[in-house]
Amino acid sequence: MGRTVLFSAVWALVAGLAASLCATLVMGLLRLLAGIPTPVEMFGDYVLKHISVAQFIGLLIRYGSNAKTAPLGQALLAMIAVGTALGCLYALLVWIRLPTRGYRPARREWLVALAFALLMTLTGVILFWKELPQNFLGWPFEMARTLSIVGMLCDFGVYGAVLCLGYRALLPKYSAPNGDRVVARRRQLLARSGVVALGVGAGLGTFGSIQKLLDNYTAYDGMKTSFPNHTDYPITPNNDHYVVTQNPVDPSIDINLWRLEVGGLVNKPGTYTYEELQKLPSTARAITLECIANGPGGHLMGNAVWHGVPLRTLIEQQGGTQPGAKYIAFYCADGYNTSLPQQEVLEADPLLAWNMNGVDLPKRHGYPLRVLIPGRYGEENPKWLTRIEFVGDFVQGLYSSQGWYNGVLRTTSRFNQPFAGNVFQVGQLVPMVGIAFAGNRGIQRVEVSVDGGTTWKEAKLDPALSKDSWVFWRMDWRPTRAGTYTLAVRATDGTGEVQTGRKQNTVPNGSTGYHIVTVTVA
Ligand SMILES: Nc1nc2c(c(=O)[nH]1)N[C@H]1C(S)=C(S)[C@@H](COP(=O)(O)O)O[C@H]1N2
Ligand SMILES: [Mo]
Numbered sequence: 001m002g003r004t005v006l007f008s009a010v011w012a013l014v015a016g017l018a019a020s021l022c023a024t025l026v027m028g029l030l031r032l033l034a035g036i037p038t039p040v041e042m043f044g045d046y047v048l049k050h051i052s053v054a055q056f057i058g059l060l061i062r063y064g065s066n067a068k069t070a071p072l073g074q075a076l077l078a079m080i081a082v083g084t085a086l087g088c089l090y091a092l093l094v095w096i097r098l099p100t101r102g103y104r105p106a107r108r109e110w111l112v113a114l115a116f117a118l119l120m121t122l123t124g125v126i127l128f129w130k131e132l133p134q135n136f137l138g139w140p141f142e143m144a145r146t147l148s149i150v151g152m153l154c155d156f157g158v159y160g161a162v163l164c165l166g167y168r169a170l171l172p173k174y175s176a177p178n179g180d181r182v183v184a185r186r187r188q189l190l191a192r193s194g195v196v197a198l199g200v201g202a203g204l205g206t207f208g209s210i211q212k213l214l215d216n217y218t219a220y221d222g223m224k225t226s227f228p229n230h231t232d233y234p235i236t237p238n239n240d241h242y243v244v245t246q247n248p249v250d251p252s253i254d255i256n257l258w259r260l261e262v263g264g265l266v267n268k269p270g271t272y273t274y275e276e277l278q279k280l281p282s283t284a285r286a287i288t289l290e291c292i293a294n295g296p297g298g299h300l301m302g303n304a305v306w307h308g309v310p311l312r313t314l315i316e317q318q319g320g321t322q323p324g325a326k327y328i329a330f331y332c333a334d335g336y337n338t339s340l341p342q343q344e345v346l347e348a349d350p351l352l353a354w355n356m357n358g359v360d361l362p363k364r365h366g367y368p369l370r371v372l373i374p375g376r377y378g379e380e381n382p383k384w385l386t387r388i389e390f391v392g393d394f395v396q397g398l399y400s401s402q403g404w405y406n407g408v409l410r411t412t413s414r415f416n417q418p419f420a421g422n423v424f425q426v427g428q429l430v431p432m433v434g435i436a437f438a439g440n441r442g443i444q445r446v447e448v449s450v451d452g453g454t455t456w457k458e459a460k461l462d463p464a465l466s467k468d469s470w471v472f473w474r475m476d477w478r479p480t481r482a483g484t485y486t487l488a489v490r491a492t493d494g495t496g497e498v499q500t501g502r503k504q505n506t507v508p509n510g511s512t513g514y515h516i517v518t519v520t521v522a
Contacts, residue, residue, distance in 0.1 A: 016088070022199070037132075054507075113161065134332075267320050268318045291378040292399075292510045308352045321342070336398060340406075377405075380406060404508045417432060435471065435472055445461075485521060
């Protein structure tokens with residue numbers, strides 16, 4: 001009895017590990033070939049939606065530059081550990097007296113394994129219900145959800161099957177007294193090696209598929225853009241535009257699978273292919289994007305000319321919305337979603353864009369289609385859009401559920417030139433230039449101070465590229481005395497409200513306060 005327990009436990013763990021590794025291989029393959037999110041990624045999404053901003057920032061700090069890979073790697077290892085440990089539960093439930101006969105699992109064993117697979121899938125479906133409708137190839141919402149469920153059935157089905165067959169294969173067998181012991185022993189050895197080889201192979205395969213996925217790792221997320229070189233242009237070149245993404249690996253949309261769905265409280269729900277969408281009346285305009293995490297003088301800001309169909313036009317195409325529609329919810333291929341008050345947002349004339357500065361939307365900026373909501377922080381400008389739904393109530397998304405602010409963006413301004421540490425000569429002409437931005441409220445005036453905010457002088461403004469674009473300001477300064485100067489800039493938005501000097505952190509409400517630059521005059 002004691003021996004049976006010990007052997008069962010050991011072989012159960014081996015079978016559990018082999019089964020887990022086979023399942024993770026299937027997860028990797030389904031992610032690579034069918035764009036089906038791995039349970040590990042859905043788990044990550046789930047966790048991120050259930051923590052506070054403070055915990056989120058804590059994770060970012062703790063994991064530093066591995067903020068995406070390290071926690072997900074740990075989640076993967078934990079999943080494999082759980083799968084391995086569950087081998088023991090399986091062994092307990094099927095309870096086979098040792099030594100046993102035969103390599104074919106009995107019906108009872110198959111049933112327990114099947115129950116495992118179904119219960120694991122069910123747990124995934126319940127836990128990840130909101131994370132399921134995502135697909136990195138761009139399958140639309142419901143199809144994506146179905147595929148994610150089928151994917152888990154495959155993952156956990158393979159887990160159950162390998163566990164069931166593997167455990168059987170590993171268990172010590174009873175050899176009949178007149179049987180050929182040598183043959184029996186060889187068979188047993190072969191079976192055990194087979195299970196181990198399968199586990200090792202699947203482990204290597206998993207590793208390989210992770211490597212393959214990480215070829216497209218989003219290293220560009222939040223990366224410093226050209227701004228630190230102080231070479232900003234009124235229109236940011238696409239390659240210099242900042243990128244922020246929640247994903248370790250962004251969607252690679254297959255345009256033949258992708259659809260835009262319009263549903264909910266709308267008179268004529270509909271579905272568009274990429275081609276059909278592009279036949280709608282379209283327009284182009286400059287819209288500046290700014291991440292809520294952009295501090296004073298930060299680089300998470302860029303301006304582009306976006307071309308696409310106005311959301312208002314699309315709504316007209318669908319025969320208008322129904323009386324109960326109060327919010328517009330956007331859903332994306334990567335499972336990201338946001339929602340905004342309908343009336344307020346439509347006033348800002350949002351754009352569904354497929355083109356950025358004259359080229360198809362780059363992959364990292366949301367190919368094939370993204371939303372631009374003038375006046376709102378970047379987080380509310382969904383990329384890789386797949387579905388628009390008109391709804392009666394606010395729908396929580398990643399950042400809103402963490403507690404990030406999701407109202408109108410705050411007025412901001414910055415220096416591009418000069419920058420901290422610059423040294424000038426007395427009497428030298430110092431051209432000062434920078435940008436000011438207040439979303440769709442526009443910029444009325446920019447003032448610059450060279451004495452730390454005691455006195456202000458009005459700067460010259462370049463013409464705005466559009467009502468939703470940042471504005472370049474310029475001012476020449478000729479310092480007359482040597483010393484250290486504290487330069488500050490502030491903008492007045494189109495409504496006449498002056499940018500506040502009150503310092504506020506970016507987390508969780510978006511920053512306020514002046515961009516301050518200290519320079520020396522010798
Ligand atoms: N689908 C999706 N849309 C998204 C995000 C995302 O992770 N997934 N990130 C948001 C955030 S926080 C910002 S700041 C902007 C950045 O847009 P950009 O990368 O094109 O500059 O995209 C927003 N839209
Ligand atoms: Mo952002």
